Amino acid sequence: MLIISFCTTYIKGQNDSAGIYAPGISGLIKTRWEYCFDDSTGRFDLRNARVKAGGKLNHFVEYGVQVDYSAHGKLSFLDGYVQLKPHGNLTLWIGQFIVRFSENYVVSQYYNMFANRSFVAKFVNPDVRDIGLQLDYKITSVPLTAHLGVYNGAGINNPQWQKSPFALSRLVYGTMEGFRAGVKYYGGRTVAGDRIANYGADMRYADGRYAVETEYVVKDSLNTGAYLSAAYLQASCRFPVKKRMVKYLSPTLRGDAMGYDFFEKGFAVSRLTAGFNIGLDVNYMDAELRFNYEYFMKKNESEMRGNSYYSAYFERPDKGMFDKFTVELLIKF
Numbered sequence: 001m002l003i004i005s006f007c008t009t010y011i012k013g014q015n016d017s018a019g020i021y022a023p024g025i026s027g028l029i030k031t032r033w034e035y036c037f038d039d040s041t042g043r044f045d046l047r048n049a050r051v052k053a054g055g056k057l058n059h060f061v062e063y064g065v066q067v068d069y070s071a072h073g074k075l076s077f078l079d080g081y082v083q084l085k086p087h088g089n090l091t092l093w094i095g096q097f098i099v100r101f102s103e104n105y106v107v108s109q110y111y112n113m114f115a116n117r118s119f120v121a122k123f124v125n126p127d128v129r130d131i132g133l134q135l136d137y138k139i140t141s142v143p144l145t146a147h148l149g150v151y152n153g154a155g156i157n158n159p160q161w162q163k164s165p166f167a168l169s170r171l172v173y174g175t176m177e178g179f180r181a182g183v184k185y186y187g188g189r190t191v192a193g194d195r196i197a198n199y200g201a202d203m204r205y206a207d208g209r210y211a212v213e214t215e216y217v218v219k220d221s222l223n224t225g226a227y228l229s230a231a232y233l234q235a236s237c238r239f240p241v242k243k244r245m246v247k248y249l250s251p252t253l254r255g256d257a258m259g260y261d262f263f264e265k266g267f268a269v270s271r272l273t274a275g276f277n278i279g280l281d282v283n284y285m286d287a288e289l290r291f292n293y294e295y296f297m298k299k300n301e302s303e304m305r306g307n308s309y310y311s312a313y314f315e316r317p318d319k320g321m322f323d324k325f326t327v328e329l330l331i332k333f
Helices: 002-014 016-021 119-124 310-314
Strands: 024-036 041-056 061-071 074-087 090-098 129-139 144-151 166-174 178-189 195-206 210-221 227-237 239-243 246-260 269-280 286-299 324-332
Touching: 119 195, 119 210, 119 227, 119 246, 129 166
Parallel strands: none
Antiparallel strands: 024 041, 024 324, 041 061, 061 074, 074 090, 090 129, 129 144, 144 166, 166 178, 178 195, 195 210, 210 227, 227 246, 239 246, 246 269, 269 286, 286 324
């Protein structure tokens, strides 16, 4: 941060018109209260406290650095990347950043509809960030965007030596406004020699007031033949409100499910999440108050315990998957 500040002062001193190259500072705070209906317990939690610095070095080079001071109670380095833009439709990412695989992670935390992300994001695509290189190319006349990338495949902050990198291939039609659909593949071989292939499809429609989104993803363990499937369908509607401190009201609804060997066994777990979001009128920043109720309609825990992310996500594996109520305040500055 000191280096960025010094460089900014130097640039401004050299040329007052170079203010467009001054780095920008942004952040996100996500704090919540949760109540578990299974055993009548509750807790307060500071889920995220993120700070990001980024900007332009010139018309062709951009950069970004992001840290989270409360990622599950720990300090975590999230992003550190450089973007090269040799052409208006071509962008090259180098460093550590979000792998553009799941649609649920393309949308930032603030613009996500719910306090917790879907099973697709939490189980099938948990290593959302990685170190590598990615190429984005847009055809604006169609509109069509291709994402191609190679990564270590070992996850965040883990520069392991690999015999072969993981590869991403994603093709998206449309933009974030209106209709959007995509198909994708992400896979490779781990250090332990396990071959993994993630593939799926997604669709969404958003027009500023209404938003509907669905996604189906498979994580295929090619060595064993077992595969984990997950899907979700979610929707929201925003009603503008001209009241003091309130900008809008937004009811939300999501159904998601997951399970091993879906076509033979069906889904092992299914969940319904009903929410109500209140947009707060706060100067110089965005703020949203979220109320979520999660109800598990089906819980075959014995089948899901084979997933390595089971304990990390549900946090209390001895008590299993639990119905809960969450009140969350999210502030983006």
